Amino acid sequence: MxxxxxxxxxxxxxxxxxxxxxxxxxxxxxQISNHKKFGGVVPELASRLHTESIHFLIEKCLKTSKIxxxxxxxxxxxxxxxxxGALLIGQTAAKSLSTLLDCPVIGVNHxxxxxxxxxxxxPTLTFPFICLIVSGGHTQLIVARNHxxxxxxxxxxxxxxxEAFDKIARYMDLGxxxxxxxxxxxxxxxxxxxxxxxxxxRQGYEFSFSGLKTAVIQTIDRERKNNTLNIENIxxxxxxxxxxxxxxxLQKACHNFGISNCVITGGVAANQALKLFLTxxxxxxxxxxxxxxxxxxxxxxxxxxxxxxxxxxLDKQPNLSNYTPEKLGSVNSGLSL
Ligand code: KG4
Ligand code: ZN
Numbered sequence: 001m002x003x004x005x006x007x008x009x010x011x012x013x014x015x016x017x018x019x020x021x022x023x024x025x026x027x028x029x030x031q032i033s034n035h036k037k038f039g040g041v042v043p044e045l046a047s048r049l050h051t052e053s054i055h056f057l058i059e060k061c062l063k064t065s066k067i068x069x070x071x072x073x074x075x076x077x078x079x080x081x082x083x084x085g086a087l088l089i090g091q092t093a094a095k096s097l098s099t100l101l102d103c104p105v106i107g108v109n110h111x112x113x114x115x116x117x118x119x120x121x122x123p124t125l126t127f128p129f130i131c132l133i134v135s136g137g138h139t140q141l142i143v144a145r146n147h148x149x150x151x152x153x154x155x156x157x158x159x160x161x162x163e164a165f166d167k168i169a170r171y172m173d174l175g176x177x178x179x180x181x182x183x184x185x186x187x188x189x190x191x192x193x194x195x196x197x198x199x200x201x202r203q204g205y206e207f208s209f210s211g212l213k214t215a216v217i218q219t220i221d222r223e224r225k226n227n228t229l230n231i232e233n234i235x236x237x238x239x240x241x242x243x244x245x246x247x248x249x250l251q252k253a254c255h256n257f258g259i260s261n262c263v264i265t266g267g268v269a270a271n272q273a274l275k276l277f278l279t280x281x282x283x284x285x286x287x288x289x290x291x292x293x294x295x296x297x298x299x300x301x302x303x304x305x306x307x308x309x310x311x312x313x314l315d316k317q318p319n320l321s322n323y324t325p326e327k328l329g330s331v332n333s334g335l336s337l
């Protein structure tokens with residue numbers, strides 16, 4: 001089965017072609033340089049840039065994989081959550097192609113995509129596992145029992161982990177997106193130089209990063225005034241607080257659900273210090289931790305294609321009338337999977 005996958009939920013246009021579970025080609029155009037001067041993603045600009053990139057990438061993918069439009073058997077597209085206008089561009093392309101080619105189309109929850117990203121790098125990964133999704137918009141803990149048997153057990157009540165990285169970086173005028181910049185600066189800082197709060201440790205599997213962000217900002221203000229600001233130390237100590245919370249919640253979930261395998265995915269999982277920190281902590285307790293490659297942690301279309309493949313396969317005799325442009329649907333919030 002040839003799957004054409006489209007991802008346009010935020011500031012990256014992604015197109016991929018899969019033959020069942022194998023990625024034949026995967027292309028991405030990032031809009032980071034366009035949004036940088038504004039300090040964050042400008043939704044209207046994102047939509048326009050998706051429009052400019054999407055056709056070019058589809059043609060590029062088809063060309064490199066030597067697959068013609070007529071060979072496409074299934075179209076997969078992100079249905080949300082994400083920026084409304086940006087999603088609309090991908091969905092319009094998917095719907096048009098579906099109608100034109102008389103080919104089924106599946107709308108994929110972006111967070112399912114992040115979970116399936118683990119299978120792109122590790123096809124032999126087995127269920128059950130605890131999945132921690134840490135992205136720019138979401139922080140969620142999920143018990144993944146089998147394909148599409150996902151139980152959301154906790155999530156952030158306010159800022160997502162990636163959002164906190166982006167906001168503190170912006171406050172220090174470091175640039176956008178904040179995550180990779182903070183990671184780099186933290187390498188030269190002392191993680192124990194500041195003792196930032198580790199919120200919600202007693203509140204089950206829920207997260208909150210807004211208070212931590214405020215504590216970091218107040219410290220920056222104070223140190224700026226006193227001329228004692230050491231950005232590297234702030235970044236390292238902030239990361240230490242975030243990683244500690246993520247690690248403790250993940251440990252708790254593994255223990256309470258009796259599941260020793262975990263997967264950490266989403267943009268923030270591209271942070272190599274996070275990977276080391278969580279892997280060390282979890283493995284000390286006898287758990288196995290899998291983190292996808294950097295490129296598969298951040299947004300891409302291959303993960304959307306793979307998530308669609310498994311959705312389609314689960315439907316033993318896929319009823320194609322469920323996969324028409326009219327039935328595409330949308331997910332506007334990440335609150336449920
Ligand atoms: O998953 P993703 O690409 O898009 C969303 O679904 O949101 O995640 C983007 C987020 C941004 O907040 C970005 O700052 C963060 O992932 N991020 C990182 C790193 N690379 C990207 N955070 C920490 N360290 C990184 N190396
Ligand atoms: Zn994402």
